[in-house]
Amino acid sequence: MRMAFYGSSLLSSYWNGAATYYRGLLKALAERGYHITFYEPDVYDRQRNRDIEPPDWCSVVVYEATPQGLVGVARQAAEADIVVKASGVGYEDEALLLEVLRHARPDALTVFWDVDAPATLAQLRQEPHHPLRRVLKDIGVVLTYGGGDPVVRGYREMGAAECIPIYNALDPATHHPVLADERFSADLGFLGNRLPDREARVEAFFLEPAARLPDHRFLIGGSGWDEKPMPSNVLQIGHVGTRDHNAFNAGPRAVLNISRDSMASNGFSPATRVFEAAGAGACIVTDLWPGIERFLKPGEEILVARDGRDVAEIVQSLTPGRAREIGDAARRRVLAGHTYAHRAVEADRVLRRLAVRPLAEVAR
Numbered sequence: 001m002r003m004a005f006y007g008s009s010l011l012s013s014y015w016n017g018a019a020t021y022y023r024g025l026l027k028a029l030a031e032r033g034y035h036i037t038f039y040e041p042d043v044y045d046r047q048r049n050r051d052i053e054p055p056d057w058c059s060v061v062v063y064e065a066t067p068q069g070l071v072g073v074a075r076q077a078a079e080a081d082i083v084v085k086a087s088g089v090g091y092e093d094e095a096l097l098l099e100v101l102r103h104a105r106p107d108a109l110t111v112f113w114d115v116d117a118p119a120t121l122a123q124l125r126q127e128p129h130h131p132l133r134r135v136l137k138d139i140g141v142v143l144t145y146g147g148g149d150p151v152v153r154g155y156r157e158m159g160a161a162e163c164i165p166i167y168n169a170l171d172p173a174t175h176h177p178v179l180a181d182e183r184f185s186a187d188l189g190f191l192g193n194r195l196p197d198r199e200a201r202v203e204a205f206f207l208e209p210a211a212r213l214p215d216h217r218f219l220i221g222g223s224g225w226d227e228k229p230m231p232s233n234v235l236q237i238g239h240v241g242t243r244d245h246n247a248f249n250a251g252p253r254a255v256l257n258i259s260r261d262s263m264a265s266n267g268f269s270p271a272t273r274v275f276e277a278a279g280a281g282a283c284i285v286t287d288l289w290p291g292i293e294r295f296l297k298p299g300e301e302i303l304v305a306r307d308g309r310d311v312a313e314i315v316q317s318l319t320p321g322r323a324r325e326i327g328d329a330a331r332r333r334v335l336a337g338h339t340y341a342h343r344a345v346e347a348d349r350v351l352r353r354l355a356v357r358p359l360a361e362v363a364r
Contacts, residue, residue, distance in 0.1 A: 001355065003029075003036045004080035006073070006100055007113075008090050010038045010060055013242050014049035015193060015223055018088065018115045020242060020272040021145055023052070024171035028344030030057035037080070039073045041065045041091040051242040065091040074099035077108075082351060084111040087120055094131040101135060109140045109355040117144040117165075118262035118269065119197070121154040136160050141354050143347070148268025148291055162354070166347050167295075168272045169340045175246055175279035177331070183237075184251025186219035188285070188315050190258060191240055191248055191273055194224030197261040205258050205287050208308035209315060210234050216315055219252055249280035253323050254303070256311070257286040267291045274302075275338060278330035283323035285314055295338060301330040 005026065013019035026036050037059040040046075047062060054060040061076075063069040070092055077083045083104040085097050097112075104110050112132070114120050124133045136142070142155045142163040155163035190206050192198065210218040210231045218233055221240040230236065240248050249255055255277045263269035267290025277284050278296065285303045286292065296302040303318075303326065305311045 001034055001081040001351070002079065003034050003082040003084060004039065004077050004100075005036055005084040005086070005113075006039045006077075006089060006096060007084075007086040008088055009040045009046045010058065011040065011050045011052055011054065011062075012046035013051050014046045014239060015044045016046060016090075017193065017272060018086070018145075019051065020171075020174075020276060021115065021168055022086075023055075024169060024174070024340035025166065025343055025347065027055070027057050027171065028340040029347060031341075032344055032348050034082075034348075037061060037076070039063060039076070041069070041089060043090045049239065049241070067092075067095075070096055071099055075103050077103040078105055080104070080108060082109045082111060082355060084113050086113045087115050087117075097135070098131060101138065109351065110138070111351075112136070112139050112142045114142060114144045116260075116262075117147040117151040117155075118266035119260070121151065121158070122262060124158055133158055141350065143350070146263065146269035147266055148294075150266050150268070164346075164350055165268070166343055166350075167338070168270055168275055169338045169343045170275040170279040170334045171340050172279060172335060174242070175249075175276045177281040178246045178250050180250050181247040182251075184219060184248045185217070186235070186252040187213075187216040188254050188256055188311070189219040189221070189248060189252035190256040191221040191245070192258060193222045194228065195260065198258060201258050201261065201264065201287065204308045205305065205311055206256060206308075207231065207234070209312040212308070212312045213315060221248060245276050246280045249277045249282040252282075253320060254283040254285050254315070254318055257284060259287055259289050264289045268294065270295050275334055278302075278327075278334045278338075281324075281327040281331045283318070283326040284330060285311060296330055296333055301326060301333050 009016045010022050039061045043065045063073045077100045085100050137159040142160045144165045152163045219235050221237045223239045225236050257274050288304050288306050298304045
């Protein structure tokens with residue numbers, strides 16, 4: 001089947017945390033026979049900060065972030081059997097959604113793929129006339145990369161015909177153990193961009209523990225932290241491309257996952273970095289959120305912190321041997337049940353089941 005996928009970026013992870021998810025899942029779907037074209041706008045200097053060149057398993061169309069560029073790629077939706085509009089594309093998202101739906105064939109399956117579902121639902125509840133809310137009933141299915149039952153219920157209440165989570169996962173060919181790199185040596189590392197709905201939690205779960213433990217080394221990677229005041233024992237290294245993610249995860253004794261506000265309160269939303277780190281055999285420390293045990297077992301495959309004090313206590317007490325045990329256990333768990341090959345089986349089943357519906361409706 002031919003799929004037109006309109007997303008933020010497949011080629012660049014720069015200010016684009018969804019890149020790993022897109023690459024892993026779409027590559028696995030391509031291996032199952034999908035012919036995918038990914039449409040991404042030239043915004044936020046992403047094309048100047050590419051992590052990869054266009055892969056052989058997917059065609060990539062980079063378009064100008066102009067009204068003409070948007071309409072030009074939206075017209076190409078007419079060539080696809082499955083038309084996907086992802087959230088957070090980064091240029092005129094609402095206009096792109098409406099144009100893509102307008103040009104999709106009547107017999108095509110239309111999909112809204114939400115990579116930030118808790119935040120999207122919060123916005124829709126506040127804006128009853130939002131374009132997505134108006135057209136939700138006309139979209140074949142909503143897929144999300146997390147959120148569990150709360151997100152499913154939320155989208156159904158908004159009028160979605162179906163909502164199905166397809167969670168983040170691991171691509172073992174991309175994220176795997178490597179030798180430790182001194183550039184990333186630390187007692188605790190955190191990788192994540194500076195975002196308004198995460199910054200307070202980074203202060204609480206990362207910067208406050210660093211201030212409590214001046215004799216320990218902390219490492220932070222990601223865009224936007226340059227002007228943020230930090231304790232002297234915190235090393236800022238800026239954007240870390242995906243080619244260095246394995247080395248980043250192998251360097252610190254433990255790596256920290258900090259959820260965005262909406263994902264932490266909603267739960268069932270493991271970030272891509274959780275699976276990346278587990279695939280590299282890292283010892284993961286995460287903030288507390290509902291549903292963790294669905295993916296990794298607390299205390300054995302992941303360490304859970306309720307607040308910054310817990311993080312400081314973990315850093316002080318964690319031995320290299322214990323960290324290796326937890327990291328090895330996490331890697332075994334994700335390889336056994338949380339790879340993109342596993343997720344592609346789920347997504348393929350959903351897409352093929354629903355793709356026949358528009359055909360039947362057109363036939364009538």
